[in-house]
Amino acid sequence: MADPKRRRIRLTVLSLLGILAVMVGLDTAAVPLYRLFCQATGYNGTTQRAEKAPDQEVADRVITVRFNASVAADLPWEFRPLVTSVRLHPGEEKTISYRAINNGSVPITGTATHNVTPDKAGLYFDKIQCFCFTQQYLKAGESADLFVTFFVDPDIVKDPGTRDVDTITLSYTMFKSKTQGGPTAENAGRTPPSVAAAEPASPPQTHQ
Numbered sequence: 001m002a003d004p005k006r007r008r009i010r011l012t013v014l015s016l017l018g019i020l021a022v023m024v025g026l027d028t029a030a031v032p033l034y035r036l037f038c039q040a041t042g043y044n045g046t047t048q049r050a051e052k053a054p055d056q057e058v059a060d061r062v063i064t065v066r067f068n069a070s071v072a073a074d075l076p077w078e079f080r081p082l083v084t085s086v087r088l089h090p091g092e093e094k095t096i097s098y099r100a101i102n103n104g105s106v107p108i109t110g111t112a113t114h115n116v117t118p119d120k121a122g123l124y125f126d127k128i129q130c131f132c133f134t135q136q137y138l139k140a141g142e143s144a145d146l147f148v149t150f151f152v153d154p155d156i157v158k159d160p161g162t163r164d165v166d167t168i169t170l171s172y173t174m175f176k177s178k179t180q181g182g183p184t185a186e187n188a189g190r191t192p193p194s195v196a197a198a199e200p201a202s203p204p205q206t207h208q
Contacts, residue, residue, distance in 0.1 A: 047116055047170075050126040053151040057091035061157050065150075068171040069098060075176040076104035077138070082145070091154040093128070097145045100174065102138035109137045109177040114170065121168045124156035131189030135177050146189050 065088065067081035078101040086094050102108055112132040116125045127133075131146035138144060150170075156162045 047114065047122055047125045047127055047150075048153075050128055050151070052128060053093040053126075054091050054154060056154060057089045058154045058157050059089055061090055062087055063090060063152055063156075063165065064167045065094070065152070066167065066169045067096065067098075068169060070171070070173045072173065072175045075108065075110060075174060077102055077108070077110060077174055079172070079174045088152065090124075090152045090156055093149060093151045095129075095147055095149040097147045098131070098172065099143060099145050100136060100138060101143040102140055105140050107137065107139045107180075109135050109180050110174050111135045111177040112172045112174050114172045117169045117171070118165060120162055121152075121156070121165050124153040124159075124162065125168060125170070126151055126153055129189060132172065134189060135179070136189075137181070144190055148189070 064085055066085040067083065069079045069081055071077050071079045078099075080099060082097045082099055086096060088094050100110065114130075114132050116122050127148060127150045129147065129149040131148060136144065136146065148170075152168065156165065
């Protein structure tokens with residue numbers, strides 16, 4: 001018998017495909033429907049959201065999660081992870097941080113996009129809290145530590161297609177937000193419950 005998560009995903013996908021069939025030709029519906037499809041299936045490395053980590057951990061399985069960062073060409077920021085990787089058991093919650101520095105001469109609001117590789121791991125990579133959920137405002141010369149709290153769903157070990165996954169890479173790209181403004185409550189993701197111990201980060205690098 002299929003597990004509850006697989007049944008839920010199958011029902012969601014069928015529903016979305018049905019809606020998509022009805023809405024074909026309506027450009028305004030195409031983008032949100034595509035996003036819903038990616039969130040429901042993990043397509044293209046799209047991660048999931050969760051309120052908390054599950055109660056159980058898979059003690060006999062260890063997965064390495066690596067962290068990448070890049071910056072759009074028109075954004076004069078430095079942006080990098082403060083750790084290169086962590087090792088965890090599926091179901092185990094971790095918190096790590098990225099550092100953003102505005103090297104420009106004016107305040108700028110940034111926003112981050114993200115995905116994981118391999119793509120098939122997206123369905124099982126769950127974020128509880130993330131700076132990527134909101135915009136980030138930095139004054140000229142200001143820096144901030146931005147946090148993400150996540151876990152890998154224990155169901156990853158039950159899926160025959162992901163049993164070979166022992167390394168997942170979480171990648172962020174920081175862009176200049178289309179909406180520029182002053183500091184607001186949107187600057188979420190800067191106060192973590194704890195920061196996970198991990199391997200030391202490589203020397204800072206500025207991505208162009």
